[in-house]
Amino acid sequence: MPQTPNDKRTLSALPSPRARAIAFAGVLIAGAAGAAIGYSLIDLQCDGECSVGTGIGLLLGAVIGAIGMAIVSVLVLRAVGEWRELADN
Template identity: 55%
Template sequence: MSESRPLSAIPPVAARAIAFVTILLGGLAGGLIGYALVDLQTSGDNTVAKGFGLLIGAVLCAAGLAIVAVLALRAMGEWREINDRERAGHAPR
């Protein structure tokens, strides 16, 4: 018996949640790296420079991971669509 679910290219909620958490963790890691990089290159009390390093590192890393996550989720949606077509007997030969 086949599972009845509406056809949709939207990835499962669990996959979207994992992608979101991964982007947040990547932003955290990028921020820490940016902060440490500026901290190593400067001396004294440079809180503004350290803050910019933290912000730029976090944004760049989170943006890069967001791109990867979107591509992975789209690939997952296409994979599900292909499997749905094969199960329905509409797969190309």
């Protein structure tokens, strides 16, 4: 769709900066929650000195949580872009 001279909005496939910031914050929160879950899971199952195990649980939980939320965020941002495109037509 060509842009008309009266159209002040430039066409872009990028989501709004606010939507991207919210998605980024969601990824950070999910990573922190995953880290807490991973740490707690190993800490509850281990007796004695388990610092390496809890550290690995913390790291894996954070990575898995952040990756999962990143996938969801990308899908949501794409869906919002498609909804806006349909609303513009």
